[in-house]
Amino acid sequence: MRTAVLAAIGDELLSGVRREGNCAALAWRLHDAGWRVESVEVVPDDPEQVIGLLRRWVGRTELLVLSGGLGPTHDDRTRDALSAxxxxxxxxxxxxxDRIVARYDGELRAALERVRSSQSLVPEAARGVYNPEGSALGIVFERSGTQVWSLPGVPSEFAAMVEGALGGLLLPAHRWASVVLAGVPELRAVERVPEVIGDPGLHVSVLPSFASVELIVRGEPERVRAAERLIRDRFPDDALPEGCATLQEAVLHEARGRGITLSCAESCTGGLVQGALTAVPGSSEAFLGGVVTYGDEAKRTVLGVVPGILERHGAVSGECARAMAEGVLRLFGTDLAVSVTGIAGPEGGSAEKPVGTVWFAVASMKEGTVRSSAFLRNLRGDREGVRERAVACALSALWRSAGDERQFMDLQERV
Structure with missing residues (x-):
């Protein structure tokens, strides 16, 4: 297997002022093309440290890609390090x-001419690499069997130059497959498919999150296909449809496939569920609309939640969640609706209903009859974390309800 090392250069990455994304994106492309990425490093804008990086890896890996430090300012010192x-x-x-300068006119061209003395420089023992997006030339050379590519760190420039200059190295050599399992703990996912996890001919990545776990399988095409089939067979109720990487994609895929329309009523999530759904292209084919009823008065006047429910049970209750889901279902005339109401914090909790208490409900219209089912989750985290987890629970409930009549009434156990 071909080997590669990636390094991002910049004090701002080490201080946390900026997040590194170039090497992460390239690592994925390299893995997909059959490379083994041996190391991803971050080093400061210090020529000695860049030189140390080169000495560590040149001769030990086939490909070394550097990101950053090629701009025109005082802290861009990568080209000096390469020269040394x-x-x-x-x-x-x-x-x-000149090819770069020719793309611009007026003041922009004049500005590029002012930095020609630095931006056009490359070591004599290397060659320059055309930058289709910016002004800094890339630099490439080979030594001791290692190709070294030094590219600008601006993400759009780095991506364009990777595509143009390194594209030939990134052609897929191995097939890969991704299966997302909703509501399945990481350990259970691994234990249920020991044949896949233990196959020496496969590389399996297990990526857990609150609402799901993703299994990414890489290897020879036949082995990958067999592994994907086995995973889906072992988790028939939990595997998102092929081509769906997120719950919101799965919701809309299921709804479009069955001709179901959707609506949503939110309180503590403040529109985040609707935002997740409408971020998917083509969502308007199934999602008709939603409302944010944050206060009790809005729940009464917009969704028709009767005052008695709010007085006896409170806004954060299964009764209120069901009334909200049924109200938005009628309001938009949809086949299926989801609601969320809870306490995201940091204040507002009590001994009976602590921060993180969130009720969900799903309502459906079938043959003129409205049915609804509610369930409770006690979610951990700060305000942002509770809201993010609540969105995942709502989408999971909507997906399961859209795809399986049996699961509609069993959400407490399934979501």
Whole structure:
């Protein structure tokens, strides 16, 4: 298997001012193309440390890709480090830089000419790489069997140059498959498919989150296909449909496939469930609309929640959640609706209903009859965490209800 090492250069990455994304994105592409990424590193804008990185890996890996440090300012020092490492003075590569300058007019062209003395420089022992998005040339050379590519760190420039310059190295050599299991704990997912996990011919990544666990399988095409079939057979009720990476995609896929329309009523999530659904292209085919009824008065006037429910049980209750789901179902005339009402915190909780108490309900219209089912979750985390988990629970309930009549009445156990 071919090997690669990736390194991001920049003080801002080590301080947390900026997050590193270039190497992460490239690592995925390399894995998909059959490479083994041996290391991903972050180093400061210090020529000595960049030189140390080169000395560690040149001759030990086939590909070394550096991101960052090629701009025109005082802290962009990667080209100086490459020059020192190679023992090769910097020279201007004007013909290549002219192609960049020619893309611009007026003040922008004048600005690029002012930084030509730095942006066009590459070591004599290397060659420049055209930048289709920005002004800094990339740099490439080979030494001791290692190809070294140094590219600008601006994400759009890095991505464009990877595609243009490294594209030939990223052609898929191995097939991969992803299966997302909703509501399945990580340990259970692994224990149920020991044949896949233990297959030496497969590389399996297990990526857990609150609402789901994703199994990514890489290997030879036949083995991958067999592994994907086995996982789906073992989890017939929990595997999201093929091509769906998220719960909201699965909800809409199921609804469109069955000709079901959807609506949503939210309180503590403040529209986040609707936002997740409408972020999926084509969601309007199934999702007709929703409301945010944050206060009790809105629940009464918009959704028709009767005052007695609020007085006897409170807004955070199964009774209120069911009334909200039934109200929004009637309001939009949909086949299926979900509601969320709870206490996201940090204040508002009590001994009886602590922060993180969230009620959900799903309502359906069938042959003129409205049915509803509610369930409770006690969610952990700060305000953002509770709301994020509540969205996942609501979407999971909606997906299961849209796809399986049996699961509609069994949400307390399934979501």
């Amino acid at each position: 490492y190679l023992g090769s003075p910097l020279r201007r590569e004007d013909a290549l830089y």
